[in-house]
Amino acid sequence: MSEARIIDGKAFAEGLRARVGEAVAGLVRAHGLTPGLAVVLVGEDPASQVYVRNKAKQTREAGMHSVEHRLSADTSEADLLALVRALNADPAIHGILVQLPLPAQIRAETVIQTIDPAKDVDGFHVVNAGLLATGQEALVPCTPLGCLMLARDTLGDLSGLEAVVVGRSNIVGKPMAQLLLKESCTVTVAHSRTRDLPAVCRRADLLIAAVGRPNMVKADWIKPGATVIDVGINRVDAGEGKTRLTGDVDFEDAKAVAGAITPVPGGVGPMTIACLLRNTVVAACRQRRLTPPETL
Numbered sequence: 667m668s669e670a671r672i673i674d675g676k677a678f679a680e681g682l683r684a685r686v687g688e689a690v691a692g693l694v695r696a697h698g699l700t701p702g703l704a705v706v707l708v709g710e711d712p713a714s715q716v717y718v719r720n721k722a723k724q725t726r727e728a729g730m731h732s733v734e735h736r737l738s739a740d741t742s743e744a745d746l747l748a749l750v751r752a753l754n755a756d757p758a759i760h761g762i763l764v765q766l767p768l769p770a771q772i773r774a775e776t777v778i779q780t781i782d783p784a785k786d787v788d789g790f791h792v793v794n795a796g797l798l799a800t801g802q803e804a805l806v807p808c809t810p811l812g813c814l815m816l817a818r819d820t821l822g823d824l825s826g827l828e829a830v831v832v833g834r835s836n837i838v839g840k841p842m843a844q845l846l847l848k849e850s851c852t853v854t855v856a857h858s859r860t861r862d863l864p865a866v867c868r869r870a871d872l873l874i875a876a877v878g879r880p881n882m883v884k885a886d887w888i889k890p891g892a893t894v895i896d897v898g899i900n901r902v903d904a905g906e907g908k909t910r911l912t913g914d915v916d917f918e919d920a921k922a923v924a925g926a927i928t929p930v931p932g933g934v935g936p937m938t939i940a941c942l943l944r945n946t947v948v949a950a951c952r953q954r955r956l957t958p959p960e961t962l
């Protein structure tokens with residue numbers, strides 16, 4: 667059998683960001699509406715700083731208003747909640763993202779539930795999770811939404827496919843399963859207590875790995891020809907004091923068996939940021955009672 671097709675998330679994300687840029691230009695022209703995104707970073711986690719910088723740059727490149735709030739690692743929960751409430755009330759801000767994880771003195775759940783659901787462009791608020799779970803119009807978490815876009819671009823109609831999601835977090839695994847169920851896949855959600863994980867994964871026509879364990883998924887876990895979407899972003903030692911990123915799938919091993927596979931980096935990661943910009947435009951439109959462009 668031939669080697670897997672490599673799914674180019676970086677290129678797809680560039681296309682999506684270009685469509686976001688066109689949508690923004692249209693909203694500015696027709697309605698004087700410039701979508702605005704506020705990103706809040708508490709503490710100095712170097713990886714988070716890279717993501718926040720990339721988000722701000724790409725937000726401005728799409729013609730949107732971008733605000734960054736960097737708070738010290740010892741910020742109190744009360745101070746962060748006060749900032750979130752101010753952003754909720756700010757008419758120039760249509761999307762709010764509080765970078766996770768947060769320092770130990772701050773309850774992440776409390777912060778997320780304080781964000782106005784209409785501005786919750788991460789889609790983490792219980793209102794958005796509930797709307798998604800009941801098949802209603804929601805703001806959908808960016809990473810699963812990006813995975814779905816890549817899966818649809820690769821496979822077309824997903825209806826009737828066996829989908830296996832490894833991981834059940836509120837930010838990736840669970841919303842991913844909801845989205846695939848909405849696409850009429852037969853969905854299995856696996857996790858750390860799943861018995862015989864390799865056999866469960868081998869059932870999948872569409873396998874989504876969102877675990878956080880470098881190179882866990884091996885070639886013999888994959889049904890020949892399956893589509894494999896690797897969400898994992900793991901920083902591993904590359905020798906000589908350097909590090910590199912690797913996914914949850916053993917890419918070199920898996921690409922001999924899979925039909926199509928996303929690389930890390932250059933797969934799901936860039937889609938997450940592009941979907942964040944997309945969600946900000948959608949949120950801005952809904953806040954102004956406008957219909958979001960269908961190209962998004």
Ligand SMILES: NC(=O)C1=CN([C@@H]2O[C@H](COP(=O)(O)OP(=O)(O)OC[C@H]3O[C@@H](n4cnc5c(N)ncnc54)[C@H](OP(=O)(O)O)[C@@H]3O)[C@@H](O)[C@H]2O)C=CC1
Binds near residue numbers: 809834838877899
């Ligand atoms: N590309 C992107 O944009 C993003 C990438 N990520 C990456 O995706 C990965 C997952 O993130 P996230 O969902 O936040 O992680 P969490 O740690 O919140 O969840 C991990 C899930 O994997 C399960 N798990 C852990 N070990 C095993 C195992 N040995 N076998 C089977 N299941 C296991 C856990 O099961 P249990 O519930 O039983 O503990 C849990 O449900 C990480 O690498 C993260 O860096 C995350 C967000 C965005």
Ligand SMILES: Nc1nc(=O)c2c([nH]1)NC[C@@H]1CN(c3ccc(C(=O)N[C@@H](CCC(=O)O)C(=O)O)cc3)C=[N+]21
Binds near residue numbers: 934
């Ligand atoms: N409230 C919140 N929302 C998030 O969406 C969120 C978060 N907190 N905390 C951290 C995780 C992780 N995350 C990534 C975003 C982009 C890349 C990305 O662009 N990755 C590039 C590589 C970047 C690099 O080289 O470091 C790639 O995979 O090609 C990765 C990971 C969003 N997250």
